[in-house]
Amino acid sequence: HDLKNEILLQYILLLASQPELWCMMTLYASLLPEDKILSVYPQMLSRVDVDSEREEVLIQMKHLLKPGLEVEILRTTVDIVLNDTTIAAAQKMNALHWFCILKEHSVYALIYGNKLMRSLLLSDNLVDTAMVMGMLGTRIKESTEGRITRAHAELHAVGALLKANEAFEAWKGIMNENVPEITLTPMDNGLMSSEAAGVVQSLQRSEAAEQLREKSSQVVEVAGYAQAQLFEVLTMDGGFLLEDAEDDETDDADDARRRELFMLRSKYIPQIVLMLHNVCDETATWMETMLESCIPVIANTELEVIRSLHEIDDTSSLPVSPTFWIRQAKELVCTVAAEEYRVHDAMSTEEFRLFMESIRKTAIRDLYAEAAKCSTSSSTD
Known part of the structure; x- marks a missing residue:
């Protein structure tokens, strides 16, 4: 038997060395013992990167191998590709196609797609992560089975992270393009009558x-x-x-997954907190500068400028008000402190200190804004 297996193995290796003969590999591999198949065949299949050839191989495996063995072979094959640090992200993404040929295997596309995205995110590669997400989104259906539900939750979380990053970049783009000042059409009203000057002033106010x-x-x-x-x-x-340890998740792969999830939380949650504070704080500054540029063309104070657009007493509830965004930034403290989200657990001592320092400055800024509002109200009275 050992001699037969060795001869078969050498012949299969010969077939594997010639792509035009790959269609025969499964037939001869099926004659090997199961442990031999699992130890050598996935390594050979890891070189197959054309979907039509994969489909042919998979159909043969379904017919020639013990039911379910093809799943173990495919999982090992894809693991080989994903764990190879010399292989580009695009090739690793392509390897997921092994699980997209038959509908019954699609759940593994989700599980291994998540694994690939964790690796990419830990390397700050959000571009390729988004590409994997796009591929999975068109192929994966919801499931209620325990482990699969967790995989879907992970997919949803990564999707939310990508959307948040994209939204943040879009905000930065608009902030960079949109200079917070008004540009009025020049008008020489030096020789105008008071009536004409009033008309010009009204036009500029409208502009x-x-x-x-x-x-x-x-x-x-x-x-x-x-x-x-x-x-x-x-x-x-x-x-x-964030996941609690489950009794049915005790193997090495699940332990590695939980470690990666922990690292991703520690890596991205502090970034998201900082990004969210920046959005609120810098938007408040932009609004403040924009309103100041409207003085005295529209009105004499920021409060009056806002009220010229919105007839409302409490302008702090309006997004055009700097106070609105300052208070949004302050409320971030409650989110970070909430036990149900465990945001603070993902932050280092230094990250938390820097966050609290930012909040302290925001709170002082809010006090100044309130003082200015009170001063304006007193002057009006």
């Missing part, structure tokens, strides 16, 4: 108000969306990528 509405609405839209997406990551049910 300034229109620019304020247009620019601020753009910033409010992207800032609000970025804030919502970042907030969703921090407040996901049960915590972002």
